[in-house]
Amino acid sequence: MDNSYLIADEILFEAKPDAVPYNYRISYKMAQLCLIIEICCRGGCSLLKLHMISIGLSTKQDMEILKDLAYDKLTSYTVVRFDPAVNHAVRYAIADGLIFQQQNGLFRLTKIGKNYVKRIIKDSQLMSDEKRYLSLLSTMLTEEKIKALTSLWRYSSAED
Amino acid sequence: MLRIKRLKIEIKTSNGIYGLDNTFTEGLNFIASEDNTCGKSSIIAAIYYCLGFEEIIGGKGEKVLTSVYKTTIEEGESIWPVLESGAYLEISNGKETITIYRVAKMENRDNRLITIYHCGIHEIGSPNKLSEDMYVHMPNSAVNKNGFHSYLEAFLHIELPLVPASDDGTRKLYLQLIFAGMFIEQKHGWADILSGMPVLGIRESKKRVLEFIMRLDTLENEKKKDYLRTWDSSIKHKWDSLIKEIIVLSNRESCTTKGLPLTPKILSEEDFSKISIHKENDSIDEYIENLKEQYNQLTVLKPKIIDNFDEIQTELNATETSIEEFERELYKQRSSLYSENSSIDKLSNNLEIIDNDIRNNKDAARLRNLGSELNLATSKDTCPVCNQVIQDTLIPDSGHLQVMSIDENIRHLNAQKEMLEFAQSSHRKNKEKIREKITHLENSLFTLRSLAKSLRNDLFSINDNISETIIHKRLQLDSEINSLDRLSRFFNNQKLKLKELSDLWKDYLEDKTTLPKKKFSDLDEEKIRTLRNHFISNLTQFGYKSILNINQVDISLESYLPVIEGFDMKFDSSASDNIRAIWAFVLALLQTSNDKSGNHPGVLIFDEPAQHSIVINDMEKFFDNIIKLKNSQVIVGITVKDSDTRLAISKLPADKYNLIRVPNKAFRRLSNGNETM
Numbered sequence: 049m050d051n052s053y054l055i056a057d058e059i060l061f062e063a064k065p066d067a068v069p070y071n072y073r074i075s076y077k078m079a080q081l082c083l084i085i086e087i088c089c090r091g092g093c094s095l096l097k098l099h100m101i102s103i104g105l106s107t108k109q110d111m112e113i114l115k116d117l118a119y120d121k122l123t124s125y126t127v128v129r130f131d132p133a134v135n136h137a138v139r140y141a142i143a144d145g146l147i148f149q150q151q152n153g154l155f156r157l158t159k160i161g162k163n164y165v166k167r168i169i170k171d172s173q174l175m176s177d178e179k180r181y182l183s184l185l186s187t188m189l190t191e192e193k194i195k196a197l198t199s200l201w202r203y204s205s206a207e208d
Numbered sequence: 209m210l211r212i213k214r215l216k217i218e219i220k221t222s223n224g225i226y227g228l229d230n231t232f233t234e235g236l237n238f239i240a241s242e243d244n245t246c247g248k249s250s251i252i253a254a255i256y257y258c259l260g261f262e263e264i265i266g267g268k269g270e271k272v273l274t275s276v277y278k279t280t281i282e283e284g285e286s287i288w289p290v291l292e293s294g295a296y297l298e299i300s301n302g303k304e305t306i307t308i309y310r311v312a313k314m315e316n317r318d319n320r321l322i323t324i325y326h327c328g329i330h331e332i333g334s335p336n337k338l339s340e341d342m343y344v345h346m347p348n349s350a351v352n353k354n355g356f357h358s359y360l361e362a363f364l365h366i367e368l369p370l371v372p373a374s375d376d377g378t379r380k381l382y383l384q385l386i387f388a389g390m391f392i393e394q395k396h397g398w399a400d401i402l403s404g405m406p407v408l409g410i411r412e413s414k415k416r417v418l419e420f421i422m423r424l425d426t427l428e429n430e431k432k433k434d435y436l437r438t439w440d441s442s443i444k445h446k447w448d449s450l451i452k453e454i455i456v457l458s459n460r461e462s463c464t465t466k467g468l469p470l471t472p473k474i475l476s477e478e479d480f481s482k483i484s485i486h487k488e489n490d491s492i493d494e495y496i497e498n499l500k501e502q503y504n505q506l507t508v509l510k511p512k513i514i515d516n517f518d519e520i521q522t523e524l525n526a527t528e529t530s531i532e533e534f535e536r537e538l539y540k541q542r543s544s545l546y547s548e549n550s551s552i553d554k555l556s557n558n559l560e561i562i563d564n565d566i567r568n569n570k571d572a573a574r575l576r577n578l579g580s581e582l583n584l585a586t587s588k589d590t591c592p593v594c595n596q597v598i599q600d601t602l603i604p605d606s607g608h609l610q611v612m613s614i615d616e617n618i619r620h621l622n623a624q625k626e627m628l629e630f631a632q633s634s635h636r637k638n639k640e641k642i643r644e645k646i647t648h649l650e651n652s653l654f655t656l657r658s659l660a661k662s663l664r665n666d667l668f669s670i671n672d673n674i675s676e677t678i679i680h681k682r683l684q685l686d687s688e689i690n691s692l693d694r695l696s697r698f699f700n701n702q703k704l705k706l707k708e709l710s711d712l713w714k715d716y717l718e719d720k721t722t723l724p725k726k727k728f729s730d731l732d733e734e735k736i737r738t739l740r741n742h743f744i745s746n747l748t749q750f751g752y753k754s755i756l757n758i759n760q761v762d763i764s765l766e767s768y769l770p771v772i773e774g775f776d777m778k779f780d781s782s783a784s785d786n787i788r789a790i791w792a793f794v795l796a797l798l799q800t801s802n803d804k805s806g807n808h809p810g811v812l813i814f815d816e817p818a819q820h821s822i823v824i825n826d827m828e829k830f831f832d833n834i835i836k837l838k839n840s841q842v843i844v845g846i847t848v849k850d851s852d853t854r855l856a857i858s859k860l861p862a863d864k865y866n867l868i869r870v871p872n873k874a875f876r877r878l879s880n881g882n883e884t885m
Contacts, residue, residue: 065610072602076572133602143592
């Protein structure tokens with residue numbers, strides 16, 4: 049079987065580089081997380097919140113739903129998606145010294161991180177949609193709301 | 209011709225007026241100084257500036273001038289701020305003398321304003337001397353009556369040609385360009401032959417300038433060629449729009465055209481008669497005839513129902529079948545319209561996503577730059593923990609994959625966007641086509657249905673009634689004949705226009721063939737030969753050594769610049785030989801123009817010709833050569849640092865040159881502040 053390829057020597061396949069969606073670029077995701085911590089949090093941000101807002105930024109529809117939840121217009125917000133890319137980006141950001149984890153597990157910006165965010169905010173062309181949405185959302189999505197939501201999961205998933 | 213006669217610079221400071229006042233003579237003029245930085249170039253720059261040629265130095269307005277005109281002036285230890293400054297330049301065209309005044313710094317006076325006094329400097333202010341204000345470096349100042357350069361053009365008795373510009377129009381050859389071939393500026397003037405020429409949107413400006421200075425006939429030819437080129441494109445354009453109009457209108461009446469030439473050609477009688485419109489295999493005129501015949505038959509027909517009941521019956525059947533056919537077709541077209549619409553929607557959706565993607569990717573690229581400014585390791589594709597190379601992606605387990613860089617990704621997305629846009633536009637076109645078909649079908653269906661209705665009414669009505677069908681048909685035919693008639697008339701009109709265009713095209717082709725095949729007239733060749741001889745003899749005298757056989761040097765017939773075996777001479781020259789070549793070429797141009805009555809205004813300025821450690825002997829030869837020039841004025845700015853140069857100048861016969869010594873500082877105090885003029 050192994051020698052049955054007639055022109056195996058003559059044809060070479062070369063792997064072409066793959067496109068990467070912007071959401072999976074290290075630089076983009078790190079900047080997004082830093083912006084979330086800066087704009088939407090007071091005194092630290094939980095990983096769960098980072099996940100929720102990061103996913104919330106991905107499409108217009110997600111943006112609306114998340115905002116409704118934050119402004120208490122929704123009673124049921126069941127599906128929270130977890131994206132491993134966020135975890136990756138958090139790890140990179142910590143290693144790069146942009147954010148650090150407090151004793152209580154919440155994330156905050158370091159000095160470098162604050163400087164980075166300041167520059168991003170200054171440049172009005174950069175990530176304008178994200179900035180607009182995040183400042184709309186502001187700190188309305190509190191850790192308490194997230195806790196209340198997760199405590200609901202326990203009951204609902206217990207039935208399954 | 210142009211002669212610079214006198215230059216007076218005035219710089220007003222709080223410590224009085226500083227400045228200088230020098231006269232220039234015919235022949236060789238030296239502006240010499242012991243030291244290098246004392247203002248020779250400021251003096252020469254003032255000449256450029258007054259003539260509005262400061263773009264040769266590089267830039268517009270007072271910014272090309274040195275700081276003595278603008279900020280401060282030094283005198284010994286003290287430094288005085290400049291309050292106002294300006295320069296007077298007296299020039300002559302051989303007969304008349306005028307003085308040009310232009311300010312470098314003055315409140316309330318634009319430095320683009322130039323005042324012309326119709327007298328010498330010493331007469332300014334006397335009551336019966338006229339003065340005029342003009343502008344330079346404003347739009348149209350080269351053509352407008354009040355533009356200084358169009359005035360200067362008239363004053364110098366030269367007529368600047370219209371030449372092709374880089375934006376496909378024609379423009380007047382600018383004076384600045386011409387004088388860039390005569391005024392060799394200190395810095396980039398010595399880089400290459402004619403290297404000081406500013407970029408002013410003239411196609412092949414060096415070539416045009418040389419043609420003008422030598423007054424070659426090719427300029428005429430080029431102009432004609434250019435004119436023909438525009439003629440050509442205008443005919444093509446008109447032809448194209450005419451044809452398109454005909455096709456669109458005949459398609460609307462569901463007719464086809466035959467024998468229409470899509471590109472311009474000379475239409476013979478036969479070609480012309482073959483152009484026609486057809487409908488259902490008949491030419492339109494025949495078809496109209498047929499319709500008219502049918503119409504007439506209908507009028508002959510007895511409009512009573514009783515007489516043709518059977519006919520009505522069969523006709524109703526036929527009409528109903530074709531209505532069904534049309535309906536089926538319409539249904540088909542509608543469903544394909546729907547599918548086109550949905551694919552357009554889908555594509556627009558995708559395009560929106562891609563636009564968003566591109567924007568975010570661009571953001572990512574900029575964030576990456578921002579990150580590397582902050583020295584983030586991830587922005588350099590290394591892991592911040594272990595310093596190994598990582599891929600710029602967050603997709604887990606992507607180690608074995610090769611990943612596009614952000615820039616590649618943006619290009620990739622842009623390519624996708626283009627593709628989608630292409631697809632979208634083709635779908636849109638399809639949609640248009642289907643729409644047209646649908647409206648056509650709907651119209652025909654409407655006609656058929658109303659016909660069927662009339663037929664049915666006829667069937668059920670009383671025998672003696674007048675047949676509605678026939679009247680209906682008549683109306684129908686009438687309107688069709690009318691619209692076809694209109695089309696036919698329009699078509700005949702357009703055909704005549706086409707004929708006219710075809711005649712124009714013929715004229716154009718004829719003109720094109722009369723263009724001389726040979727680019728140069730005999731006189732032109734003679735002129736170029738003279739230029740070459742002068743150039744070579746100058747080169748030999750100045751000690752050009754970079755090639756062994758100096759006779760290999762030739763003047764290119766393409767660019768009129770010197771070449772060796774088809775290559776630019778500069779490639780083969782040492783730095784100092786390049787300077788010699790510039791001397792030789794600039795002088796040779798003047799010599800050729802003098803010999804063959806060209807357009808050279810007969811004035812040359814060399815600022816620091818002793819570049820790149822030129823041997824003093826060659827320098828002497830250069831001066832000798834200048835002295836031998838007839839009918840010309842040459843101004844040389846030179847530093848007399850070493851005794852050699854001084855010796856070289858003193859060797860020249862004393863009555864053959866005019867030496868303007870510039871002392872330690874060129875600008876001396878002329879008067880104190882209290883007695884301003």
